Amino acid sequence: MKVGIYGYGNLGRGIECAVKNSEDMELVAVFTRRDPSTVKIQTAGVTVASANDVEKFADKIDVMIICGGSATDLPEMTPALAKHFNVIDSFDTHARIPEHFENVNTAAKSSAHIALISAGWDPGMFSLNRLYANAILPNGNDYTFWGKGVSQGHSDAIRRVKGVKNGKQYTIPVDSALASVRAGENPDLTTRQKHTRECFVVAEEGADKAAIEKEIKEMPNYFSDYDTTVHFISEEELQKNHSGIPHGGFVFRTGTTGWNNENKHVIEYSLKLDSNPEFTASVIVAYARAINRLHQEGNIGCRTVFDIAPAYLSPLSDEELRAHML
Amino acid sequence: MKVGIYGYGNLGRGIECAVKNSEDMELVAVFTRRDPSTVKIQTAGVTVASANDVEKFADKIDVMIICGGSATDLPEMTPALAKHFNVIDSFDTHARIPEHFENVNTAAKSSAHIALISAGWDPGMFSLNRLYANAILPNGNDYTFWGKGVSQGHSDAIRRVKGVKNGKQYTIPVDSALASVRAGENPDLTTRQKHTRECFVVAEEGADKAAIEKEIKEMPNYFSDYDTTVHFISEEELQKNHSGIPHGGFVFRTGTTGWNNENKHVIEYSLKLDSNPEFTASVIVAYARAINRLHQEGNIGCRTVFDIAPAYLSPLSDEELRAHML
Numbered sequence: 001m002k003v004g005i006y007g008y009g010n011l012g013r014g015i016e017c018a019v020k021n022s023e024d025m026e027l028v029a030v031f032t033r034r035d036p037s038t039v040k041i042q043t044a045g046v047t048v049a050s051a052n053d054v055e056k057f058a059d060k061i062d063v064m065i066i067c068g069g070s071a072t073d074l075p076e077m078t079p080a081l082a083k084h085f086n087v088i089d090s091f092d093t094h095a096r097i098p099e100h101f102e103n104v105n106t107a108a109k110s111s112a113h114i115a116l117i118s119a120g121w122d123p124g125m126f127s128l129n130r131l132y133a134n135a136i137l138p139n140g141n142d143y144t145f146w147g148k149g150v151s152q153g154h155s156d157a158i159r160r161v162k163g164v165k166n167g168k169q170y171t172i173p174v175d176s177a178l179a180s181v182r183a184g185e186n187p188d189l190t191t192r193q194k195h196t197r198e199c200f201v202v203a204e205e206g207a208d209k210a211a212i213e214k215e216i217k218e219m220p221n222y223f224s225d226y227d228t229t230v231h232f233i234s235e236e237e238l239q240k241n242h243s244g245i246p247h248g249g250f251v252f253r254t255g256t257t258g259w260n261n262e263n264k265h266v267i268e269y270s271l272k273l274d275s276n277p278e279f280t281a282s283v284i285v286a287y288a289r290a291i292n293r294l295h296q297e298g299n300i301g302c303r304t305v306f307d308i309a310p311a312y313l314s315p316l317s318d319e320e321l322r323a324h325m326l
Numbered sequence: 327m328k329v330g331i332y333g334y335g336n337l338g339r340g341i342e343c344a345v346k347n348s349e350d351m352e353l354v355a356v357f358t359r360r361d362p363s364t365v366k367i368q369t370a371g372v373t374v375a376s377a378n379d380v381e382k383f384a385d386k387i388d389v390m391i392i393c394g395g396s397a398t399d400l401p402e403m404t405p406a407l408a409k410h411f412n413v414i415d416s417f418d419t420h421a422r423i424p425e426h427f428e429n430v431n432t433a434a435k436s437s438a439h440i441a442l443i444s445a446g447w448d449p450g451m452f453s454l455n456r457l458y459a460n461a462i463l464p465n466g467n468d469y470t471f472w473g474k475g476v477s478q479g480h481s482d483a484i485r486r487v488k489g490v491k492n493g494k495q496y497t498i499p500v501d502s503a504l505a506s507v508r509a510g511e512n513p514d515l516t517t518r519q520k521h522t523r524e525c526f527v528v529a530e531e532g533a534d535k536a537a538i539e540k541e542i543k544e545m546p547n548y549f550s551d552y553d554t555t556v557h558f559i560s561e562e563e564l565q566k567n568h569s570g571i572p573h574g575g576f577v578f579r580t581g582t583t584g585w586n587n588e589n590k591h592v593i594e595y596s597l598k599l600d601s602n603p604e605f606t607a608s609v610i611v612a613y614a615r616a617i618n619r620l621h622q623e624g625n626i627g628c629r630t631v632f633d634i635a636p637a638y639l640s641p642l643s644d645e646e647l648r649a650h651m652l
């Protein structure tokens with residue numbers, strides 16, 4: 001199976017690693033909007049090409065993995081590339097998924113390609129766990145917690161504050177809230193009760209640290225609804241201790257069964273990830289395998305993780321899966 | 327969607343509850359090998375019929391849910407009933423799944439029905455989590471722990487010991503083993519290091535308790551490879567404190583990503599169930615919905631949970647799922 005990577009940031013580099021780890025896949029080319037001669041990739045002998053030349057590879061790539069941002073890149077890129085390739089993306093603006101789906105579906109159908117949008121872990125594996133658990137326990141409550149992990153959006157927000165040179169923000173689930181949900185207590189939790197936010201900030205020389213802390217803590221949407229801690233550290237400390245991109249989280253469904261709903265059940269799914277982009281990439285690559293197979297079977301149009309039978313993700317045959325994994 | 331229940335023990339009663347909780351389903355009949363007049367069910371107005379008369383209902387039932395034992399019932403029942411109905415079972419003898427699959431597949435195809443075997447949580451939801459996590463993290467290790475929960479097989483083994491009037495056995499995962507796996511330490515764990523076994527035993531009057539305890543602890547296959555605790559209690563205590571059928575467990579996959587496998591990830595799925603048969607029944611009923619839809623689309627033959635796209639399990643439409651659950 002021949003794979004292309006469109007966009008070479010953190011996610012694209014993660015895809016490159018995941019393809020290397022997949023014996024049934026081969027990386028054909030990486031496409032970039034930068035000058036290709038300035039982009040150095042890790043896989044020996046693989047072409048780095050200009051995004052402008054992508055259509056020339058239409059016959060050379062089974063699945064194009066699109067690694068762009070959800071705000072402005074993917075809404076344009078995925079439908080455009082679906083006219084020439086089978087495509088997969090990790091579009092994660094939950095509210096705009098229906099619109100993105102329609103656009104990609106129309107483009108993919110018009111050119112007899114298959115596409116899958118919103119692969120990753122949320123949306124992605126967390127969504128799958130919400131769906132399975134809701135189907136199994138129709139009487140119940142859903143809880144999703146994120147972290148401990150780096151939120152890029154919140155880190156960006158810190159860095160826009162006057163006097164801030166650099167910064168990193170961790171989203172942290174509140175232990176007592178996790179414990180209450182895990183115990184089947186079905187708590188009603190406010191935003192503040194579910195997560196705390198911890199910020200590591202490098203201030204510019206002579207900056208007013210008290211003012212920075214106040215501005216961060218009172219920032220609407222990002223921090224004002226949370227208990228937020230701000231630590232001032234040096235650039236060296238930030239680079240040494242906070243250069244990773246860990247993340248993770250928890251999806252719970254708690255529900256009841258029985259003639260009078262007398263029995264309680266707790267379903268919990270959790271992820272603890274050293275590298276958010278590399279794990280996301282690993283999910284995407286498994287789904288790339290799936291849509292390549294579905295396309296070989298003649299399927300076209302857009303899909304999501306909800307539409308893919310699990311067996312399509314595995315390099316093992318149906319017989320091997322039944323014998324060894326069921 | 328019209329449902330039949332074939333066999334009315336703990337699992338059959340759980341199915342009855344789960345069908346009641348599913349607005350899109352209607353229970354048509356319960357079939358029993360006992361004298362139907364002696365079987366009282368909970369759903370008002372529903373027929374209890376003899377298993378001998380099941381074929382008369384061939385046109386009245388969309389999916390027959392077969393609630394028999396895996397040792398001798400299901401290998402006979404599921405292929406036989408697949409000749410007349412769409413069927414689903416919870417066959418859980420892992421080693422014999424390939425053989426059972428072939429038998430059911432042949433029967434279902436010959437009569438243009440659809441079947442799904444081995445629905446539940448292990449095999450079932452645990453298997454799905456093993457498959458997904460292996461596809462995502464090809465470099466890694468799998469761990470499955472069961473409990474805390476009642477093992478019917480081990481409870482039966484206790485009750486066969488001379489001098490034992492009644493008994494219940496709990497399988498309990500070892501906390502330190504769970505913690506090590508969760509921390510990504512990839513331990514090599516022996517049988518003894520993974521689970522302990524706790525037995526609550528009601529001795530017959532005058533029985534030799536020391537002999538009973540010794541026989542239990544040294545019983546090959548069941549107890550000798552485990553650290554086993556034996557508590558002698560009264561029948562009243564057993565009825566009062568140990569009449570439930572709780573169970574659950576944990577499925578982990580720990581693995582690495584990155585160019586040099588430098589990043590670790592932990593995927594954990596866990597269940598904490600007040601009622602093992604009612605939760606198993608809830609999984610089966612969701613998959614019954616799925617195979618009914620697949621049959622309406624013209625599909626025939628045998629399936630497992632690996633072959634079913636998740637969206638088929640939900641009563642929600644694809645549009646609703648994308649808008650609200652992705």
